[in-house]
Amino acid sequence: MKVNRGIRMWVGSAAVLALVAVGVIVVGNDYRYEQTAVRIPTANGELDGVLTTPPGVGARGVVIMVHGDAAVDATQGGLYSPWFEGAADAGFATLSWNKPGVGGSTGDWLAQTMDDRADEVSAVVDWALAQPGLPTDRIVLWGASQAGWVLPKVVAQREDIDAVVAVGTAINWLSQGRYNLLAELDHDGATDSERSHALAESDEIRGILERRAGYEDYLAVTTEESPMTRARWMFVAQNFDADATLDLRDAAEANIPVLLMAGERDRNVDMRETEIVYERVFGENLTVEHFDAVHSLARPVVDDNEFIGASVGIFWPRALLAAGVVDAYATFLRGVD
Template sequence: MVAVVVAIALGGVGVTLAGNDYRLRQEALSIPVSGGALEAVLTLPAEEPARGLVVVVHGDGPVGATHDGLYLPWFEAAADAGFATLTWSKPGVGGSGGDWLDQTMDDRADEVSAAIDWAQRQAAIPNDTIVLWGASQAGWVLPKAAVSRDDIDGIVAVGPAINWLRQGRYNLLAELDHDGATSREREQAIAVSDQTRTLLEQDADYDTYRAATDDPDPMDAGRWSFVSLNYTSDATDDLVAMADKNVPVLLMLGEHDRNVDVTETASTYQDLLGSDVSVEHFDATHSMARPAVEDSEALGLITGILWPRALFADDVLDTYREYLKSLR
């Protein structure tokens, strides 16, 4: 069992909370890839041997292998279904070499494929069934990786978008609505967004961007480079190509997602993948969290410390577990 120990001042005694005790085992690994090694973690069922492998594809940002422990409930659900989970810190995060901000979505898909190839050469890592699990930005990586291989048995896509620019505009407007922005604030925010798009289309370098932008919170140089590399991303063509693979896809969408237009995502996946995709909607936010814990920093922090599984909306982890079981 893996326990995340939380020390609480109760008469000076440190208490290990039951909510942080997980039914799984973990091993630290290093995955050799072009340009260096990736700091990785392999999660295994607590007692029984695993029969398959889930490979994690992170969303945006400098994410570590376990996402600071937030992925542990996902790992546990997979372990309960008899699956190991392989995950790694993004390049430049923790002990991983490189810099994730230098990566295109094609680079990310190549990294996933290289990690799978390496895992298949390790006798201790099960690979009878291989499933890709990815969240958010991974929506532009999962189909690329699946199309490039013939050994992907399933895909779990959590809150993926279809088109980078449409996703950005949807997120902007949704956040403005959520924050109760005034008409003037909306106009200013949309003008800045349009200005940024124009600079991207003009292939502006960072100095040009900084000199021209009216954004009160401008991107740093690394982020500008990353966005410049990837802002034309669109999953449509890769999903069309993936349809020929007939890989069963579990699409998990939150009804309170302010990052992604889940209506567009659901209709696109259904139109392009047909019966290969199962679309599941949850009373959840983009991260599959309960809206209450995401909207309240204090409640989210307390829940994350005392009972991390309770961060997730009803049925999220159960649905994931049952999907993996169905792949037997």
């Protein structure tokens, strides 16, 4: 039977393209580190985690990853890989874990206060210090977003933290929420009417929180298509009055280097406010790096365009973060004594 030459050529081309795509995926996800699973016992259960180390050589220190909000696993679905690689290139291991209730970790992250989260981080540090062969001569805390209310608590409570990397961290929970609301309204091109309604509803919900009212009161006023679950409401009710200012002042007494990494297009956190407070508190111990990036320090194009974001995430996840982010991170780690 004769086979149409055009079909034969199309099939051949498709096969070549498929092989190229597989090759790109393999190369794009071939990171310069080694990774092993770990199980970390704490007073409240056990945490599943991963330990990432430089390939073939000993590390000079360890980075402890402190997640932001949401049900985050140890690698954030692979999005932490560029951070792991940057640390490995700088000679650092990285220790990260699934939040309580995520994957094999026991517990419930939505039941935690920021103090609970700080205690959890401290327990992980203690575990790391007890592990033979784990490089704890230098301990660096890396934290993103919500971790801004956790990092300074840990530093203030301990004497063995050598540096901090703060990524898109906020100062005050309520002011951060208002900033995020206004930024999203601007981004979405909201009308004056939509803007007024959103602000009024936000104020009403804030009043419910401040009165310590219940979940039903919240449901009675919200117009969100997908309102908070009861568990999420309880999490917010426990933490909405968080403010990092006093903890930051206590942490500053440790006199350690702090790197603040800020996205110029951050719609979640007012990074100018954070920078002003950090500069006032940490002084010459603070290094600030700005990037053309969104809250996660991803490139704006991969955040705004779902197709581009998914494609980059699959084929070349190194390119998810804005230019210069990983280099600045690695350079800071190399300078940690």
